[in-house]
Amino acid sequence: MTGRRPRICLVAACDRAGGIGRDNQLPWHLPADLAHFKALTLGHPIVMGAKTYAAIGRALPGRQNLVLSRDPVKQFAGATRVESVTAALAVADGDVVMVIGGGQVYAAFLPLADEVFLTRVDTEVSADTFFPPLTPIDWILVSESAYAADAKNPHAMAFQHWQRRVDD
Numbered sequence: 001m002t003g004r005r006p007r008i009c010l011v012a013a014c015d016r017a018g019g020i021g022r023d024n025q026l027p028w029h030l031p032a033d034l035a036h037f038k039a040l041t042l043g044h045p046i047v048m049g050a051k052t053y054a055a056i057g058r059a060l061p062g063r064q065n066l067v068l069s070r071d072p073v074k075q076f077a078g079a080t081r082v083e084s085v086t087a088a089l090a091v092a093d094g095d096v097v098m099v100i101g102g103g104q105v106y107a108a109f110l111p112l113a114d115e116v117f118l119t120r121v122d123t124e125v126s127a128d129t130f131f132p133p134l135t136p137i138d139w140i141l142v143s144e145s146a147y148a149a150d151a152k153n154p155h156a157m158a159f160q161h162w163q164r165r166v167d168d
Contacts (some may be wrong), residue, residue, distance in 0.1 A: 005089060006097045008112050012131050013039055013119035013157075017166045019127025021102060027125035030153045040117050045092040049105040053079060053115065064093050068105055085109060103129040116162040123155045140165050 013033050021027060023069045045064040048056075050071070057120040058077025066088050067076045074081060082088040085108050088098065100108045110132050116139065118131070141163040147153070 004096050005112075006045075006092055008089075008097050008099065008100045009040075009108055009115040010109060010113050011037060011117045012101060012106060013037075013121055014071055015121050015127065017123050017124055017127070018023075018130045018133065019125050020131050021055075021129040022125060023126050024055050024102075024129075026055070027127060028121060028123070028155060030119075030121065030155065030157060032147055032153045033121070033157060033159075036117075036119065036159055037100075037156060041098045043094075044096050044098045045094050046098045046100050047082075047092070047099045047105065047109070049102045050074065050076070052101040052105070055102075063098075066092065068108075071124045078109055085112070102129070103167045107132050111137045113158045114164050116160075118160045118162060119162060120158045121155050122149075122157060136166055139163070 002061060012020055019027065042062045045066060047066045048068040050067055053067045053076050054114055065079035065139060067079045068088060069081050070083055080091060082091060099105060116134060120156050139162045142163050145159045147159070149155050149156045
C-alpha cells in the first residue's frame with residue numbers, strides 16, 4: 001500500500017428493510033448476487049467480522065482476507081486477524097479495500113467509506129442484522145442494474161453503486 005489511505009468500499013446485499021442476515025447466515029441464496037460479489041472483490045483485500053468469517057466457513061480465495069476481532073487468541077485459517085479498523089487499513093495490501101460484513105463491521109467502516117456496492121433484494125425477511133442506512137446528504141446513487149427473478153434466483157434484485165458526496 002502507498003502512503004495514502006486505500007479507497008474503502010462496502011459490499012452488501014439487503015432486503016427492502018435493510019436486513020442482511022439472520023442467525024449469522026444470509027437469508028437467501030442468489031447465484032447472480034454471489035457472482036456479482038466475486039467480480040467486485042476478487043483481487044482485493046476483504047475485511048469481515050469474525051461472525052461473517054464463521055458463516056462463510058473459510059477464507060475466500062484470490063483475496064487477502066482480514067478478520068476484525070478483538071480476541072487475541074482467536075485464529076482464522078487463511079486469514080489475518082486485525083484488532084481495529086485502523087489496523088485493517090494498515091495491513092491491507094492494495095489501493096482498494098472491500099468490507100464484506102457483518103452489521104457491526106459495516107457500521108464501523110461506513111463513516112470512512114468512499115463507495116457502497118449494495119444489492120437490494122426484492123423481499124423482506126425476518127432479519128436480526130441490518131445494513132446501516134445511506135443518507136442522501138452523504139451518498140449519491142451513481143448506477144443501478146435491475147435483475148428479474150429466475151429459476152436460480154428466487155428474488156428480483158437491483159445492483160446499486162453508491163458514492164460518497166464530495167463537497168466542492
